[in-house]
Amino acid sequence: xxxxxxxxxxxxxxxxxxxxxxxxxxxxxxxxxxxxxxxxxxxxxxxxxxxxxxxxxxxxxxxxxxxxxxxxxxxxxxxxxxxxxxxxxxxxxxxxxxxxxxxxxxxxxxxxxxxxxxxxxxxxxxxxxxxxxxxxxxxxxxxxxxxxxxxxxxxxxxxxxxxxxxxxxxxxxxxxxxxxxxxxxxxxxxxxxxxxxxxxxxxxxxxxxxxxxxxxxxxx
Amino acid sequence: xxxxxxxxxxxxxxxxxxxxxxxxxxxxxxxxxxxxxxxxxxxxxxxxxxxxxxxxxxxxxxxxxxxxxxxxxxxxxxxxxxxxxxxxxxxxxxxxxxxxxxxxxxxxxxxxxxxxxxxxxxxxxxxxxxxxxxxxxxxxxxxxxxxxxxxxxxxxxxxxxxxxxxxxxxxxxxxxxxxxxxxxxxxxxxxxxxxxxxxxxxxxxxxxxxxxxxxxxxxxxxxxxxxxxxxxxxxxxxxxxxxxxxxxxxxxxxxxxxxxxxxxxxxxxxxxxxxxxxxxxxxxxxxxxxxxxxxxxxxxxxxxxxxxxxxxxxxxxxxxxxxxxxxxxxxxxxxxxxxxxxxxxxxxxxxxxxxxxxxxxxxxxxxxxxxxxxxxxxxxxxxxxxxxxxxxxxxxxxxxxxxxxxxxxxxxxxxxxxxxxxxxxxxxxxxxxxxxxxxxxxxxxxxxxxxxxxxxxxxxxxxxxxxxxxxxx
Numbered sequence: 001x002x003x004x005x006x007x008x009x010x011x012x013x014x015x016x017x018x019x020x021x022x023x024x025x026x027x028x029x030x031x032x033x034x035x036x037x038x039x040x041x042x043x044x045x046x047x048x049x050x051x052x053x054x055x056x057x058x059x060x061x062x063x064x065x066x067x068x069x070x071x072x073x074x075x076x077x078x079x080x081x082x083x084x085x086x087x088x089x090x091x092x093x094x095x096x097x098x099x100x101x102x103x104x105x106x107x108x109x110x111x112x113x114x115x116x117x118x119x120x121x122x123x124x125x126x127x128x129x130x131x132x133x134x135x136x137x138x139x140x141x142x143x144x145x146x147x148x149x150x151x152x153x154x155x156x157x158x159x160x161x162x163x164x165x166x167x168x169x170x171x172x173x174x175x176x177x178x179x180x181x182x183x184x185x186x187x188x189x190x191x192x193x194x195x196x197x198x199x200x201x202x203x204x205x206x207x208x209x210x211x212x213x214x215x216x217x218x219x220x
Numbered sequence: 221x222x223x224x225x226x227x228x229x230x231x232x233x234x235x236x237x238x239x240x241x242x243x244x245x246x247x248x249x250x251x252x253x254x255x256x257x258x259x260x261x262x263x264x265x266x267x268x269x270x271x272x273x274x275x276x277x278x279x280x281x282x283x284x285x286x287x288x289x290x291x292x293x294x295x296x297x298x299x300x301x302x303x304x305x306x307x308x309x310x311x312x313x314x315x316x317x318x319x320x321x322x323x324x325x326x327x328x329x330x331x332x333x334x335x336x337x338x339x340x341x342x343x344x345x346x347x348x349x350x351x352x353x354x355x356x357x358x359x360x361x362x363x364x365x366x367x368x369x370x371x372x373x374x375x376x377x378x379x380x381x382x383x384x385x386x387x388x389x390x391x392x393x394x395x396x397x398x399x400x401x402x403x404x405x406x407x408x409x410x411x412x413x414x415x416x417x418x419x420x421x422x423x424x425x426x427x428x429x430x431x432x433x434x435x436x437x438x439x440x441x442x443x444x445x446x447x448x449x450x451x452x453x454x455x456x457x458x459x460x461x462x463x464x465x466x467x468x469x470x471x472x473x474x475x476x477x478x479x480x481x482x483x484x485x486x487x488x489x490x491x492x493x494x495x496x497x498x499x500x501x502x503x504x505x506x507x508x509x510x511x512x513x514x515x516x517x518x519x520x521x522x523x524x525x526x527x528x529x530x531x532x533x534x535x536x537x538x539x540x541x542x543x544x545x546x547x548x549x550x551x552x553x554x555x556x557x558x559x560x561x562x563x564x565x566x567x568x569x570x571x572x573x574x575x576x577x578x579x580x581x582x583x584x585x586x587x588x589x590x591x592x593x594x595x596x597x598x599x600x601x602x603x604x605x606x607x608x609x610x611x612x613x614x615x616x617x618x619x620x621x622x623x624x625x626x627x628x629x630x631x632x633x634x635x636x637x638x639x640x641x642x643x644x645x646x647x648x649x650x651x652x653x654x655x656x657x658x659x660x661x662x663x664x665x666x667x668x669x670x671x672x673x674x675x676x677x678x679x680x681x682x683x684x685x686x687x688x689x690x691x692x693x
């Protein structure tokens with residue numbers, strides 16, 4: 001799962017990035033609206049957490065321009081403005097949800113999960129794929145009702161596949177999803193994680209498309 | 221005047237009725253006069269007709285014959301008369317109200333109309349006179365025939381005349397009476413139509429509220445209402461501006477307080493997640509920094525609020541040099557921490573800079589200017605505070621080597637919560653707004669300029685009017 005945070009306040013931004021890193025999620029962070037729009041254009045994110053008062057390009061403008069360019073990445077707005085018309089303005093500009101500062105990190109998490117769930121067409125909070133059940137709220141994964149223990153990278157990778165069944169991911173895409181713009185990632189780390197996932201969830205679970213990448217079947 | 225419509229309706233109706241009454245009274249007087257003249261002439265004529273008749277008769281016949289002949293039976297069958305049809309083929313209703321009598325020189329009655337047995341008085345003067353006979357007033361005319369030596373008196377009952385006058389006046393009054401309701405209706409209609417634009421205006425105003433303060437439409441307003449509409453529009457524009465400013469201020473204040481709060485909360489929450497030791501100490505630092513930032517924002521907000529609501533700050537004789545020295549000393553540790561070179565210079569040295577000022581205001585102004593300079597000047601920079609005198613003005617100059625402010629932005633920075641998009645430099649965005657407020661309380665001017673002496677930087681000049689013993693504030 002790849003998240004982008006556009007927040008100009010250094011302290012709040014660092015806090016959110018730290019919180020997600022503690023959960024094992026990668027979050028890219030930008031402090032300028034114009035750079036945020038640029039990043040959305042060239043990189044595919046699963047979700048954007050967007051502050052409204054940004055230098056360079058206001059959050060609302062960023063959102064409008066992104067939507068105008070057909071970028072439909074789910075967006076959660078962070079705002080200090082609690083007036084109804086401000087919220088309406090944000091939602092009208094193309095936001096999917098909003099949170100008023102200050103907020104609970106668990107609530108931000110829950111909203112992100114809900115948006116991703118809606119995006120991938122799951123109506124229930126529990127994701128099921130064949131014998132595999134994933135509860136994103138508790139990060140619990142079971143295979144045939146037996147709990148499977150995954151580390152946070154493996155979990156992220158599994159969720160990425162489950163959110164897009166049938167889609168083929170290249171190794172570079174998966175690396176970026178897992179590590180963001182972080183540097184110095186070993187070139188074969190994705191293979192290692194996939195190897196572990198196959199060992200834990202069955203060897204036929206993730207298919208290799210030779211020379212291209214990996215996928216799971218559209219239907220189990 | 222509670223209602224223009226009722227007022228116009230009442231006054232116009234009263235005016236119209238008064239005019240009608242005056243006209244009616246005038247026509248009554250005129251009618252009375254004309255009727256009198258007409259009847260008087262008729263009386264005289266009757267007397268002469270009688271005279272000429274008697275002249276002939278008295279020469280040829282006995283007076284007794286004449287008396288006999290004249291004993292006519294007045295026509296009294298009242299049932300025949302109907303209103304408006306007093307003249308019948310048999311006579312007139314008013315016949316009995318006419319009388320005549322003829323006397324000889326000695327006052328002996330020779331002839332008389334017998335109707336109603338009216339006895340006219342015999343006086344030896346000719347012409348018109350008014351008499352009271354029985355219950356009625358009579359108008360009489362006495363004529364003397366010198367050849368026959370007889371007196372002829374013709375009389376008419378006064379109420380005939382009054383009745384006629386009355387009837388003429390009443391017949392004039394009737395259309396006037398009908399005119400009043402018609403006039404009332406027309407006035408009501410006109411006034412209603414005339415006041416319709418007022419109704420439309422009030423409907424337009426009713427639809428306005430603080431969220432919807434669009435100017436009123438003036439295109440269909442009559443000339444008399446246009447200035448009112450223009451005044452209301454002007455007021456609404458000012459109101460909308462003020463509301464918008466307040467809204468923006470609230471939103472900005474919310475942002476200024478909620479963002480560090482959100483930061484503090486999230487770092488505190490991270491601390492509960494057992495992070496590594498490095499992250500723990502960083503989170504604690506962020507929490508302290510966030511609280512400091514909020515404290516600063518709250519202090520600045522309170523200062524600004526106090527300044528704006530201070531109706532009459534206390535002014536006293538102050539030496540700007542003393543205040544600036546104290547404030548510079550107090551803030552110096554901050555500058556040293558950032559490794560900035562902070563200096564204070566007076567021109568001429570060791571002199572006093574007398575001002576009539578509010579002490580705490582002056583302190584806040586100095587502190588904010590130097591504090592701003594420290595915030596925006598990068599490590600290793602230089603801040604100069606200078607005091608000098610220039611043409612009855614005391615000048616406080618703070619120069620830094622920070623990024624400076626572009627000429628185009630120099631007006632904007634005095635607005636509340638303006639921060640020129642440099643979020644990485646922590647500040648409330650209220651400093652210059654506070655400085656401006658205090659300066660205006662002291663009648664001082666603020667000029668922003670480039671720091672020409674160095675590569676980059678801002679020069680803030682505050683010019684206070686100098687205090688002299690004779691000069692009034």
